[in-house]
Each structure stands twice: as C-alpha cells, then as structure tokens.
Amino acid sequence: QAAIAFLTESLKISQNNPSAELRSLLSLASIHHRRKETAMMLPYLKKAIPLLDQVNSNRVRAYAAIDIAKLLNSDDPKQTEALLMQAIRSAQAIKDLRAESFAVGELGRLYKQRNSDAAISWIKRAIATADQDLEAKDSLYLWEWELGRLLEAQGQTRSAIAAYERSIRVLESIRSDILEANRELQFNFRDEIEPIYRDLIELRVGLENVNKNAVSDARLKQAQPTVSADPNNIEIVLRAMDSLRLAELQNYFGNDCILAAARPTGNLSTDATARAVQAALSTATQDGQTAVINYIVLKDELVLILNVKGKPPRTETMKVSAQELERLITQFRGQLQTNTLEDFDPKTSNAQVLYQYLIERIRPTLDAEGIKTLVFAQDGLLRNIPMAALHDGKQFLIQNYAIATVPSLSLVNLSPPKNEPKTALALRLGEAVTVNGRNYSALVYTERETQSILQKLPGSLVLPDSEFTKQNMNAKLKQRNYSILHLATHGQFGADPKDTFLITGGREELTLIELEKMLRGLPSEDQIELLALTACQTAVGDNRSTLGLAGAAVQAGAKSALASLWFIEDRGTADLVQSFYQGLSGRSSQRLSKAEALRKAQMDLIDAGKHPRLWSAFVLVGNWF
Known part of the structure; x- marks a missing residue:
C-alpha cells in the first residue's frame, strides 16, 4: 500500500511530463498485475496508451509499448498486437536490436495462443534479431526458452531440448549481470529462470524413460532398441540440476561472488559445472561405501538418480505430484514435532510413506553394494526433510546409514580432513x-x-x-x-x-x-x-x-x-x-x-x-x- 500511495502521489506531480507520467502509470499497473487485480490494472493501461505518442524518445516509447502489451496480453489481443508493432517501428527507427527482439518475441507469445507455426516464425525472428547484439542476451535466452516450449508442444523433443540448452548457456553467461541490474528478476526467479532448467530436465528425464523402455523391449525381443540410448543423458540431467541449484543459491545471495569463492577454480560456466559434478561423484563414491542420491521434483513426478562406485547412474521415476509431496513433507514435519513419544508412530506417520517414495526402490542396491553412507542432493522442499527419520517399517534410516546432504555437488569441498586433533x-x-x-x-x-x-x-x-x-x-x-x-x-x-x-x-x-x-x-x-x-x-x-x-x-x-x-x-x-x-x-x-x-x-x-x-x-x- 505504501508503494501505491507513493506512486499515486508521483502521478499527480508528473501530469505535465509524459515520460514520468507513463512510468508512474506502468508501475501502478504492474503492482496490480502482480496481485492479479486486472480490473484495477486496466484503467492505468488505458491512460498510458495515449501517452506513447507524446513521448519524444523512441527508446522510451518502444519499451513502454512492450510493457503495456505484456500486461494487456490476452485481455485485448488486437490492442496488444498494435502496441508491439508500434514498439518494433520505434526500435527500428533507432536501430535498437534488443528492444526490437523483445517486441518481436512478445508477438510470438501472442500468436502462440492461436497459431503455433506463426508463433515459431516470430520467435525465430526474435532470436535472430537478439543474436546480432551482445547487449540483447537477456532477450536471447528468453526466446530460446520460448522456442523450446513451442517445439515441445509440437512433439519435437530433440529440437526442444536443443533450444532449452541454448537458452541455459546464454542465461548462465549473463545471469549474474541481469540479477544485479534487475533486482525484480531476483524475486521472479521461479517464473523467469527456474522453469527453463526444469523444462529441460523434464524432457531429458522423459527421454531417459523412453530409452530405458526401448532397451527393455529390445532385450525381450532379442533385438536392437528402436530408440538409441544416450549414455550422456543422465550426466546432462545431473549437470542441469546442479546448475539449477547454483542458480537458486546465486539468486538467494544476489550475486555470484560467494559461489565463485566456494569453487576452487572460480569458474561457474556450464562446462565447468559439468566437470565439477563428475569429479565430485567420482570422489564421493570412490570408497565403495558411499552412495550419492539426487532427487528432482517435477510437476507430476519425483525422479531419483543413484550413483555408486563402478556402476552407471540409475534412475527411478515415481508418480507423485509436487503438490502431494509438499503436503506429505509439511505433515511429516508437524508429526515429528509432536510433544510426546506416544504421539509419534513411525509406522503410521508419513515417515514410512516418504521412505517408500525416496528410498524403497533403491534399498536392494544399497544393501547389495554394502553402502554405509548416503549423500543426498535435495530439491525444493525435500531440503526440509530430516532424512534420518524416514522409516522402513522396522528401523529409522539413520539406524542403517550415516547421512549427509550437499547444497550442490559442484560446490562441495571434498578434500580430506587434516590429520591432526580437532579444536x-x-x-x-x-x-x-x-x-x-x-x-x-x-x-x-x-x-x-x-x-x-x-x-x-x-x-x-x-x-x-x-x-x-x-x-x-x-x-x-x-x-x-x-x-x-x-x-x-x-x-x-x-x-x-x-x-x-x-x-x-x-x-x-x-x-x-x-x-x-x-x-x-x-x-x-x-x-x-x-x-x-x-x-x-x-x-x-x-x-x-x-x-x-x-x-x-x-x-x-x-x-x-x-x-x-x-x-x-x-x-x-x-x-x-x-x-x-x-x-x-x-x-x-x-x-x-x-x-x-x-x-x-x-x-x-x-x-x-x-x-x-x-x-x-x-x-x-x-x-x-
């Protein structure tokens, strides 16, 4: 409310300054948009549109038109399209490729609702435009992501994966810069950055499941699989998941400095992360008694990736929604924090349900390999789970294994402790x-x-x-x-x-x-x-x-x-x-x-x-x- 009061006062003061008035109107509209108050947002946008022609700066006009169009979107498709065409003309007049790319890409998003082929054409044009300007990478990663989503919707899985991976590479080259330049993005992380990683991971996991099923069918028929298994697929999933964990931490801290200081090389690039993940897995499992378990929470699935010494990564996919998992975890925390021992029964609490999702499928492998230590790389609210208290119906998990968690495989320092008494x-x-x-x-x-x-x-x-x-x-x-x-x-x-x-x-x-x-x-x-x-x-x-x-x-x-x-x-x-x-x-x-x-x-x-x-x-x- 304080922000609205301040902006309302600013609006009164700026009546004779079209640029300042436009800024105040858009800021007020944005607040109501975030609150999903469409009826309160639209009057500000209607007042803002006529001001576009009164603004002298083509750059201000272009970006303001884009902002209005993004807020209007499906509420008024014709007006949205007209605004974006106006933004394109203003951007072209001053050869601002970044602004032009944003406007063209938003047109692609608009067309997505009625014509996917036309949408893809506009998005590809936005990518080509952004690719000509080093200052437009914050536009480029968005449109590569959007292209991936469109291709995925058309069933073009391989092409969608390639687009998502290009998007992530661009994003990781500029993520620190855009976080520091655009503090708003820090708070929109779950809408603007996290989904790119999860879209890629979900497609890669789906591809892995197709490959596993094809290999299984081929063995039954004693023939070659119809879909060739990609030996690097799970490595790519692990790298993408670790990159997401880095992005979460970077977003939490607000910069790259802490993460760069934590990694010995100081290099946070995609390739460096991939190397660091594989090195960490090798070091972690080299004693033959340690297993590393990665969890990935998708919308409708929970994915588990198990790494032990001398074996290829093993994946397991459980059908449980993120919403249901969150409910189970929150209940489990409440059950654990009951006042008396009599109030807590591990056999009837969520301790056993969560054990079945998180451990049960891999338990035979853990026993067969003689595993003594479990290292968990968690995802989302799974970080809230005390894994030690999971229960198999007879014992707590801690009664069978030592347990640790890592915030990121590529950041953990796995050097051995000094051979001297601790103080x-x-x-x-x-x-x-x-x-x-x-x-x-x-x-x-x-x-x-x-x-x-x-x-x-x-x-x-x-x-x-x-x-x-x-x-x-x-x-x-x-x-x-x-x-x-x-x-x-x-x-x-x-x-x-x-x-x-x-x-x-x-x-x-x-x-x-x-x-x-x-x-x-x-x-x-x-x-x-x-x-x-x-x-x-x-x-x-x-x-x-x-x-x-x-x-x-x-x-x-x-x-x-x-x-x-x-x-x-x-x-x-x-x-x-x-x-x-x-x-x-x-x-x-x-x-x-x-x-x-x-x-x-x-x-x-x-x-x-x-x-x-x-x-x-x-x-x-x-x-x-």
Whole structure:
C-alpha cells in the first residue's frame, strides 16, 4: 500500500511530463498485475496508451509499448498486437536490436495462443534479431526458452531440448549481470529462470524413460532398441540440476561472488559445472561405501538418480505430484514435532510413506553394494526433510546409514580432513535476551554443551554470554587456527540472507553475511572445517529459508555445516553435541567421519528412547568426511 500511495502521489506531480507520467502509470499497473487485480490494472493501461505518442524518445516509447502489451496480453489481443508493432517501428527507427527482439518475441507469445507455426516464425525472428547484439542476451535466452516450449508442444523433443540448452548457456553467461541490474528478476526467479532448467530436465528425464523402455523391449525381443540410448543423458540431467541449484543459491545471495569463492577454480560456466559434478561423484563414491542420491521434483513426478562406485547412474521415476509431496513433507514435519513419544508412530506417520517414495526402490542396491553412507542432493522442499527419520517399517534410516546432504555437488569441498586433533572455538548464549524488540529465551544447557567441547576436544576455547561479541569472535579467529566454529545460540534461517542471523551475547544480530566476511578473511590453510549452529531453525514450508540452511556452509566458507531444521530443547542438543564431538576426537585413525559421528550421536539418543524430534532435526551439510 505504501508503494501505491507513493506512486499515486508521483502521478499527480508528473501530469505535465509524459515520460514520468507513463512510468508512474506502468508501475501502478504492474503492482496490480502482480496481485492479479486486472480490473484495477486496466484503467492505468488505458491512460498510458495515449501517452506513447507524446513521448519524444523512441527508446522510451518502444519499451513502454512492450510493457503495456505484456500486461494487456490476452485481455485485448488486437490492442496488444498494435502496441508491439508500434514498439518494433520505434526500435527500428533507432536501430535498437534488443528492444526490437523483445517486441518481436512478445508477438510470438501472442500468436502462440492461436497459431503455433506463426508463433515459431516470430520467435525465430526474435532470436535472430537478439543474436546480432551482445547487449540483447537477456532477450536471447528468453526466446530460446520460448522456442523450446513451442517445439515441445509440437512433439519435437530433440529440437526442444536443443533450444532449452541454448537458452541455459546464454542465461548462465549473463545471469549474474541481469540479477544485479534487475533486482525484480531476483524475486521472479521461479517464473523467469527456474522453469527453463526444469523444462529441460523434464524432457531429458522423459527421454531417459523412453530409452530405458526401448532397451527393455529390445532385450525381450532379442533385438536392437528402436530408440538409441544416450549414455550422456543422465550426466546432462545431473549437470542441469546442479546448475539449477547454483542458480537458486546465486539468486538467494544476489550475486555470484560467494559461489565463485566456494569453487576452487572460480569458474561457474556450464562446462565447468559439468566437470565439477563428475569429479565430485567420482570422489564421493570412490570408497565403495558411499552412495550419492539426487532427487528432482517435477510437476507430476519425483525422479531419483543413484550413483555408486563402478556402476552407471540409475534412475527411478515415481508418480507423485509436487503438490502431494509438499503436503506429505509439511505433515511429516508437524508429526515429528509432536510433544510426546506416544504421539509419534513411525509406522503410521508419513515417515514410512516418504521412505517408500525416496528410498524403497533403491534399498536392494544399497544393501547389495554394502553402502554405509548416503549423500543426498535435495530439491525444493525435500531440503526440509530430516532424512534420518524416514522409516522402513522396522528401523529409522539413520539406524542403517550415516547421512549427509550437499547444497550442490559442484560446490562441495571434498578434500580430506587434516590429520591432526580437532579444536573448536565455541561461543554460547545462555541467558535470555531481547534484541531488536524480539525476546529470546534462556538456553540453560548451552554451558553443558560447550563444556563437553572442552572435554572432548582439548585446546578448544569457549566465549560465554557477554564475551560472545562480534569483535571478540573476529579477534579469536585471527589469533589461531580452529578447525570447528561452534555457535550455541538462537538463530533463524530466513527467506533472505539479511534475515538469516544469529544472536550474540552482545545483544546483536550476527548475519551470515557478516560471518562470511570474518571467515573468508582467514588464510586458506585456516579454513573452518565445520560450522556448527545448534539452536537454529528454518520456517516450515519455506523453500527459500532452507536455502539459507543449505547455503550456510557455502556462504561462510566452511567445508561443512551442522545445523538444526527446527529449534529443540537445548538439553537434547547438549546430549547430541557431546556424543558428536566424542566421535570427532583423537587423530584420524581413531575418529569417525563427520557423518558417522552424527549417526553415532543420533543412535545414542534413539537407544536412550528419545523422541525423533530431539535427534532428527540435526543435519550435516557439505563435506561428510
């Protein structure tokens, strides 16, 4: 409402300035369009159209006509077409190929509703126009995507795939630039960028299913398959999915800098991502006891891709809609967070239903291969699932496997841990505080939690309560090398990095952006191996907030992060932390991997009869060695 009031006032002031008046009218119309308030939008557009002829600048006229046409679209096809033809004339008058491409492409979209062949002709013309101007790549990727959708609708699968892949290559060459230049696009990510990757992935997965069926039929008939299987198809799907995860993180952070710093080469190109994904899969599975499982959530299907040592990737497709999956996940979180053990029955909760979708089909392979560690590359709201609490009808998943997740295969640092005793800088907030008007309860067991770190990891340092300030923390990190940074304090993973913060004993909000600056300022040999955040929480059902959790280790420059999906009683945290660090203590020949140490800690609580709420919330993100 504040924006509408401001723009309404601007409109009054700009009555004698056609360009300014046009801008205000279009801004008001856009707000109502986003709110799906068509009846309130149309009057602003009707006032804007006559102003086009009063504007002196052909460039302003061209882009304004395009904006009006996009907002009108199917509400008035004839007027929309006239506006786009006017935009083309204005763009051609000043040889603005970018504006011309946008106008021509929008004509293609308009024709899509009545004549697909004509639409394809216009879209191809838009592509040819954009291809002549390096400044028009933000137009080029859109029209390659649109061409792919049109070709897909006509059943031209191979040609559609080629168009989607061209679109992604163009997009990835300019994504950082357009995100920084157009902040609006950051918030339209799910409409303007994410669907391109998912359209490609869905077609590639469909092609894989056709190939698998053809191979199966050919074996039955003892003949050659009618459709040749593409050995690179799944590699391309994995690359595209990882590129989407990078795009999500980049969109979350608002730039490429953090991701480029996380990848050793600093190269985020499509080809570099493909190489990094394959290298990560090879390193991850080289012990023969680790499986990497990628999930892809499509509109009506869930796709699973399993990688184990020495075997080609295996795909499984389950018929379950994204909407149904979201319902199951949200219910599962609610079931896990019930108050008493008697209220939670893994056999009747969604723990077993989700196990059937996510694990059951590959369980025989995992057992046959002797797999001990599962590494999950999740998609969407699946990041909200504590995989440890899935149940096969007899046992929880964690009772059979150590578990870790990765925000992106191509970003995870899989270098082995140093062969030296681990030490931690632990900071705790035990007392109740009020920060920026919010009350945070006392965490009475954080003292016990951090004392156990001193016992299990000799040489560690604890900064309690008032000593836990940003300044002290920064100073201690610079004084000596710690392999672990442990923060026992309230925290929140929000939908925006600025809303993701930790509370210090100095009654301050420490954002992950500030934490990143501290940790990335350390020498590379002093890189934190593990960032532990033990009293944080993510919002249920909030996909963007889980990106904050997934990206915490990436952003902070740590190899791994240990964090909780929801806030749990700090007594339960203290028990788990003590057991976890016991597993990490000693030299490499004695200590467990981080994933195994977390499994041991969770198993100890299971054996003690503790509610899954207390142990399943903890997830290990990143390097699991």
